[in-house]
Amino acid sequence: MKPRCQAVRGTRDVLPDEAARWQYVEGAARSVFERYGFREIRTPLIEPTELFTRSVGEATDIVRKEMYSFSAGSESVTLRPEATASVARAFVEHSLHRTIAAGFPERVYYIGPMFRYERPQKGRQRQFHQIGAEILGAKEPLADAETIEMLWSFLDAIGIEDRELVVNSVGDARCRPGFREALVRWLEPRLDRLCEDCRRRARENPLRVFDCKVEADRELLLGAPTILDLLCGGCREHFEEVCRTLDAYGIPYRADSRIVRGLDYYERTVFEVLSRDLGAQSAILGGGRYDGLVEDLGGPAVPGFGFAIGLERLVSLMPGDRGLPAGTDVFVVSLGEPAWRASIALARRLRAAGVRVAMPMSSRPMGAQLKRADRVRARFALFVGESEIASGRYGLKDLATGEQSSVQEKDLVARLGGRHGE
């Protein structure tokens, strides 16, 4: 059979078995994040194009060549390539800064799809999903460290063991221009010894030369000035306090002056968590501080810190025994047409009591029903035949142990473990 239509390039279907794993991850994120005071925020998938050109940055790859933009009426809109800008926009639009008391920032998290028009490869789709969180109104280093600590707990909770935390500071409006200048001055006379990509980076976004993958370039760049040596006093102090707090938490990390993020709004702290099992796209998550973003979007000077996790990447790293689909509680095996009819009402009563029930859509041979019960991973088979209906006692078989007992209907719900999800 040839499908008449298929999923567009870079998008894919998450089928039920895998969706169960997504739900597991999302549930763990909500549970952990809410312990730290984060509440969910939901923002639109489409935003004014200007939101991203202003925040993410005109010169970034995301804005220059990866956005799904189109005109709707007279305005240009864009499918969001990330959500931090949306959260900041909503924050300004609803004057949420008025709810912030000094020392008590607003914390929000989101889960949803993002869109970037890139060439798909391992760990990279055109529609992908992020779990992210933002903490707005805290300039203190504890906001950075505590949020990173929360992420570490979250990764623990879902069993991600192969991970490395790297942190850096990219300075702020006071010290970054100076560093940038020093770096460009250092690069100028060495351009002909660098690869083509690095020569382009030197022009467009000099800090990015540090994550070049060419070995010769990396060696040469060891001699380049590093941002950590040129931080201003405020940025240095902030970074050192973040590191001290991570030490106090006992979270292992590597300070790496080569970590540079691709979005213009980052200042001071930036960080990533890397894994070796992801192929070339090695980042599970990334984030940092953006103290100027809210103001850039027309709001008051409210500092921010946040991160985004790649959901697909996370799910692919999770141990295979996590987040398996829930099985059925009971399969109603009916013997003969009259019993099958009677089982319809029985199934309704059990479901109303919160039991997960499966049964066939028509009377079927018993062998076929029991095979099906195995397939849907039912814990019990409930036998319904004429003698059971007459006596009001049903045969209940534990499909794992093979033990069978006779149970009255009023005792069934307790035996089957009803009230799921309540």
Add this chain to the structure above:
RNA sequence: GUGAGUGUAGCUCAGUCGGUAGAGCUCCAGACUGUGGAUCUGGCUGUCGUGGGUUCGAAUCCCACCACUCACCCCA
């Protein structure tokens, strides 16, 4: 945007020198009319990615296109 690899059944894959389509798994039925997983027997499913070319004849050779995969780039 650049480069390389791969497209055969629902899934994983064989298919020799160009000779007319195969296995395992899954699914369905039966063995087995009130007790499943195992086993055995039988059965269903293909525009061989698409279009063109060469040839008596193409899954196989050639060209183009499409999709997927991996890498560059970039990022989650």
